[in-house]
Amino acid sequence: MAGKKVRTLLRVSSRQQLYDDDIPVQRAELVDYIARQPDWEFDGEYVEKAVSAYKNSVQDREVLMQILEDAKKHTFDILLAYMSDRIGRREEYTFYISTLNNLGVEVWTVKDGKLRSGEHIDKLLNYIRFWQNEGESRKTGMRVRDAQAEMVKAGKFVGGRAPYGYRLVDSGVLSNHGRLLKRLEISEKEAAVVRKIYSLYLHKGYGYEKIAKELNAEHIPAVTTERWRGGTVCSILKNPVYMGYFAIHRREKGTHCKRLDRKEWILSEVQNKDMVIIPQPDWERAQEIREARKKRLEESRKKSVFLYEKQYNVPFTPRGKLALLGIAYCGYCGRRLKSTGYSNHWTTKDGTEKVSCLGRYGCPEKCRERSYYSQDFLEGIVFQVVREYLGRVKGIDMTGEVQKMKIWQEAGSAKEEKKVMREIERMTKDIRTLEEKLPEAIRGEYCFSAETLARMIGERQERLKGLRAHIVSVQRKRKQLLDADGVLEKFGTTMPDWDRVFTEADIPTKKMLLASLIERIDVEEEDIRIRFRIRMEDFLGGSGEETIHGTVGSDTILYTPGSE
DSSP: OOOEEEEEEEEOSSGGGOSSSSOHHHHHHHHHHHHTSTTEEEEEEEEESSOOTTTSOGGGOHHHHHHHHHHHTTOOSEEEESSHHHHOSSTTHHHHHHHHHHTTOEEEETTTEEEOOSSHHHHHHHHHHHHHHHHHHHHHHHHHHHHHHHHHHTTOOOOSSOOTTEEEEEEEEEOTTSOEEEEEEEOHHHHHHHHHHHHHHHHSOOOHHHHHHHHHHTTOOOSSSSSOOHHHHHHHHHOGGGGTOOEEOOEEOSSSOEEOOGGGOEEOSSOOGGGOSSOHHHHHHHHHHHHHHHHHHHHHHHTOSOOOOGGGTOOSOSOSSOTTTTTEEETTTOOBOEEOOEEEEEEOTTSOEEEEEEOEEEOTTOOSSOOEEEHHHHHHHHHHHHHHHHHTTTTOOHHHHHHHHHHHHHHHHHHHHHHHHHHHHHHHHHHHHHHHHHHHHHTTOSSSOHHHHHHHHHHHHHHHHHHHHHHHHHHHHHHHHHHHHHHHHHHHHHGGGHHHHHHHOOHHHHHHHHHHHEEEEEEOSSOEEEEESSOOHHHHOSOOOOSSSSOBOSSEEEEOTTOO
């Protein structure tokens, strides 16, 4: 009798963890584990080199999507990894395990054994397991960020790609892993372009888009794309490296990357004069102009009646004839599609002048691959997919299942909130204790100097600020989870009439309904990706496949026009 076909998954998150561009330690453990199982046969391996299971979702990892495709074809019976964190470091990977199990594939790890998902308790255990993996990634990230902050303060390059205007050269210093570290050196050809950008901004008053247009007109090679874009110009104008200072903590990463005020940046304590491309006074003046313009723009937006508030899941504006404005994006450049409709004028034989208005979505960047999409084409596809997506849950009693999901969600987010609150309390006590010792330090009666205490207090205050921002993020996430549950319950009860309600609704109502269901739609010539706010897999079971064209991830539908 033939044994079970076993395929292995090997993964490391960074190049530094590879050994001669391979992962031999994990492979040896997996081979040994398979040898100890009498009815298992090795059938092949999947390898991910330098792929983060924390920063990337399931849909972003090509190997996991390939595993899913192979599972649908029933080409193997068991997926084996060293630990569950090799599969994923985010809570969403619970649904990936369930999908594989529903396709008949068992998931095993050397350290945790078989990962089941048949019973409710199994799903809960998997949720907790991947939630813990995510927590470990967060801790590792915090340690890395702290180490990077100290390097930046000391004026050291922390690694990565060279900013535009510089090139990487060997520093002559070895890392703890025995690798030769790099340093930055000015590239004069690119540095001249950087100086031109600052000159146009400071002396001619050009904005980001106009500067990009000027550079493109002069056929100056762009940074990483074919054409200069306003966002690239903006990044160059804000980077303090051009005045000789390394910086970190310029962005707060999360669901969406948030740029922090420069008062919160961590900068080198001493200027590196060998890296100066832009004199410091000119760089500071550029920031003053940028911040003044930003302030005027924000004040202008506050006067608008229709403001986009993401936390309430409402569209940018309910006005207009296009139902997808605010959630539809160009899949090539990432910019939100705008209305670019036009009118056709003609005269009939009897002399009557007539006009017809045609709705159309357009890319602000006018991407060469495709810039425009007709209203009938794009909305027709999206409306069809939404109806089929919601049709999957018609007739299902959502109440009990929603309560189960709430328990899972609360188990993770409530525990995280408690943990952060304890850390805030501890940090607050530390600051209070250190502040109480300041008088003794000033008198020279304490083991630390006043300067040292002040630095320690400052570091803890920065950490406390980050924790408070994090707790707000956690609380917002919990609210969003509850909101999503409410939407799911609502649509679960109204599902029999949803097609009629949506079909008969006016455009503003359609916009509100779509914005509550869909996070974003990315449109390309060949592919339309629709990311829903609500996950359905856990309620429905099965492989997660849709009857429409394309493939389905945990909450994303990929539609390929013309694939019928």
